[in-house]
Structures are given as structure tokens and as C-alpha cells.
Amino acid sequence: MLQKSKRRRLKVQERWRCGNNYTLVRGDCAKLLRKIPARSVNLILTSPPYCIGKSYESNTKAEDFLPALEKILPDLIRVLRFGGSICWQVGYHVTNNVVTPLDVLVCDMMKKHPVMKLRNRIIWTFGHGLHSEDRFSGRHETVLWFTKGKRYRFDLDAVRVLQKYPGKRHYKGEKHGVLSGNPKGKNPSDVWKSSDVWDIPNVKANHIEKTVHPCQFPIALARRIIAATTKQNGLVLDPFTGAGTTGIAAVSLQRKFVGAEINRRYHRLAVQRIEEALAGKLEYRPDWKPVYEPDIHTPLTTVPKNWRVQRNDLHVNNCTSTRMARDINGQT
Numbered sequence: 001m002l003q004k005s006k007r008r009r010l011k012v013q014e015r016w017r018c019g020n021n022y023t024l025v026r027g028d029c030a031k032l033l034r035k036i037p038a039r040s041v042n043l044i045l046t047s048p049p050y051c052i053g054k055s056y057e058s059n060t061k062a063e064d065f066l067p068a069l070e071k072i073l074p075d076l077i078r079v080l081r082f083g084g085s086i087c088w089q090v091g092y093h094v095t096n097n098v099v100t101p102l103d104v105l106v107c108d109m110m111k112k113h114p115v116m117k118l119r120n121r122i123i124w125t126f127g128h129g130l131h132s133e134d135r136f137s138g139r140h141e142t143v144l145w146f147t148k149g150k151r152y153r154f155d156l157d158a159v160r161v162l163q164k165y166p167g168k169r170h171y172k173g174e175k176h177g178v179l180s181g182n183p184k185g186k187n188p189s190d191v192w193k194s195s196d197v198w199d200i201p202n203v204k205a206n207h208i209e210k211t212v213h214p215c216q217f218p219i220a221l222a223r224r225i226i227a228a229t230t231k232q233n234g235l236v237l238d239p240f241t242g243a244g245t246t247g248i249a250a251v252s253l254q255r256k257f258v259g260a261e262i263n264r265r266y267h268r269l270a271v272q273r274i275e276e277a278l279a280g281k282l283e284y285r286p287d288w289k290p291v292y293e294p295d296i297h298t299p300l301t302t303v304p305k306n307w308r309v310q311r312n313d314l315h316v317n318n319c320t321s322t323r324m325a326r327d328i329n330g331q332t
């Protein structure tokens with residue numbers, strides 16, 4: 001049997017106390033934030049409600065998006081240490097096919113607090129989602145990374161990825177023939193699809209991390225941000241915890257976590273998942289696992305013979321394509 005102190009260490013507390021390692025309060029984050037001492041949090045990583053009519057949202061207009069955040073922002077900045085980070089993971093609001101990029105709104109809001117400096121606008125791309133008929137299908141969201149103050153933590157070595165051509169060598173000069181890449185790997189860049197390893201799939205139906213929550217971000221995305229911006233035992237906060245992704249990523253990297261979730265069902269789910277992660281029992285997609293890419297000669301990837309678009313038609317600038325010839329000749 002586990003000792004009482006160890007059991008407590010592996011439990012998520014539901015009331016905030018300064019000494020807690022893991023806390024997930026059920027209720028409004030505004031209430032929790034007021035209790036957290038100033039300059040005690042190392043990273044705030046969150047995806048706020050987009051106001052797009054999800055099951056947990058009563059607001060559906062783009063104009064409703066900012067007021068809830070503006071209300072808590074002074075407290076978010078207050079609880080953050082100097083050198084700490086706020087990362088806003090947001091997508092798009094769409095009404096009547098009119099698109100509002102939510103990061104533009106967040107940027108304008110953050111500009112009113114000059115102590116917060118924008119360091120990156122990260123493009124997170126993924127392969128699957130809704131298919132649009134009247135505009136290009138959306139396949140990316142963004143993460144806006146702000147730091148509090150000029151000096152801040154960024155541990156690049158913790159998040160480097162393998163070079164595309166690790167065997168590449170200098171081809172002239174004094175270093176001719178010497179390997180040219182950094183043996184520690186390369187910077188993953190601000191477009192997070194830079195290699196198979198970091199092409200991070202969104203959490204859809206068949207994803208191992210999928211729960212009943214309609215809007216989770218993947219654990220791998222949270223892990224990269226946490227590894228780059230915090231040290232072990234640092235405190236990570238997610239005011240809109242949802243299914244607990246930020247908390248799971250934090251505990252998997254030996255960081256502490258505090259969050260709030262207003263919905264009773266998601267709160268229960270998140271507590272359970274974070275505790276499973278603490279016990280090493282939660283299954284999640286490892287960061288290193290490449291996205292499934294079948295061979296182009298399987299039945300799944302073979303273009304049916306009678307389809308109008310064939311493989312060599314797929315580039316708009318392919319002047320020699322048979323499709324263009326057909327279009328010019330008015331054939332179908």
C-alpha cells in the first residue's frame with residue numbers, strides 16, 4: 001500500500017493552497033486567480049473558449065470573446081513571475097462564413113499591458129478538420145507566446161528536433177567535409193510542422209487522447225511549450241483547463257500545476273486524467289511518434305481511375321497537367 005504522504009503527492013487537490021503540487025478547482029477561474037499570490041506562476045498556457053457555440057459556451061459572437069479575458073488579464077499578469085510566459089492557444093471564430101482570427105484580438109488586448117512582450121506567433125498545423133466548400137479548409141491555429149518583462153526563460157536545447165539532413169556536410173572552405181548540423185538538433189521553428197516528429201495531429205475521433213471534451217489540444221503541443229519555458233518544479237497554470245491537457249503535460253515533465261474548470265463533467269474528467277498521468281497510467285501520443293503516412297500505392301491512397309483529379313493534376317501551376325489541357329479544351 002502507498003504511504004499516506006505519497007498518496008497525497010499523487011492526488012489532485014480541489015482547493016487551492018500555496019503548498020499544493022497539483023490543484024484543479026471546479027469553478028470560475030476569476031475566483032481562483034484572486035487567491036494565487038503575486039509572481040508565483042512560471043507559465044500560463046491556455047486555450048480560452050472561442051465563443052463558437054461549443055457545448056460549454058453560452059456566447060456565440062466574436063465580440064463576446066475578449067470581455068471574459070480582459071476581466072482576468074490583470075490577475076494573470078499579477079500572478080506571473082517576471083521572466084515567465086503566457087501562451088494563448090487560439091484559432092478562428094467563424095460566423096456566416098466570415099472569419100475572425102482570435103489571435104489578432106488577443107494581440108490587441110495584450111498591447112494594453114506593455115510589460116508583456118510578444119516573442120513568437122507559432123503556427124500549429126494539422127492534417128484533419130472540417131472540409132469547407134466556400135473557402136480553403138482551415139488547417140492551422142496559433143499560439144501567441146508572451147513573456148513578462150525583457151529577460152525570460154527559453155530552453156531551446158529542451159525542444160530541438162532532428163535536422164532534415166543530419167548527414168549534410170560543409171561543401172567548401174576550411175570546414176569542407178565536416179558535418180554542418182548542430183549535433184543537438186535544430187530549432188523547431190515557429191511553424192510546427194517542421195518534421196515528421198513535430199507534425200502534431202489535432203485531437204480528433206481516432207486520436208488516443210480523445211475524450212468527451214469537444215476541444216482539446218494535444219499533449220505534445222503543451223509539452224513542447226512547457227519544456228521550453230519552465231524548469232522542473234516550476235508552476236504551470238491553465239485557467240480554462242478543459243480535459244486537463246496542460247496539467248497532464250505539466251506532470252509528465254515534473255512541473256506543478258494549478259487550474260480551474262467551470263464544467264462539472266470536464267472537471268471530473270480532468271482530475272481523473274491528471275491523476276492517471278501522475279500514476280503513469282495515462283496513454284498519450286508520444287512526441288516522437290511520426291504521423292501515420294501510408295505508402296502512395298496502397299488501396300487507401302490510390303486515386304480511383306474514374307476520378308476527374310489524378311495525382312499529377314494536383315498542382316495549380318503544373319502547366320503540363322492533363323487537367324489544364326482538359327480545361328482549355330472545355331472537356332470534363
Ligand SMILES: C[S@@+](CC[C@H](N)C(=O)[O-])C[C@H]1O[C@@H](n2cnc3c(N)ncnc32)[C@H](O)[C@@H]1O
Nearest residue numbers: 028029056216217240242243244245261262263
Ligand atoms: C477550449 S476549452 C479548453 C480545452 C483544453 N485546452 C484541453 O485541452 O482540454 C475551454 C474550457 O474552459 C472552460 N471554461 C469556460 N469558462 C470558464 C471559466 N470562467 N472558468 C473556468 N473554466 C471555464 C470550458 O468549460 C472549457 O472546458
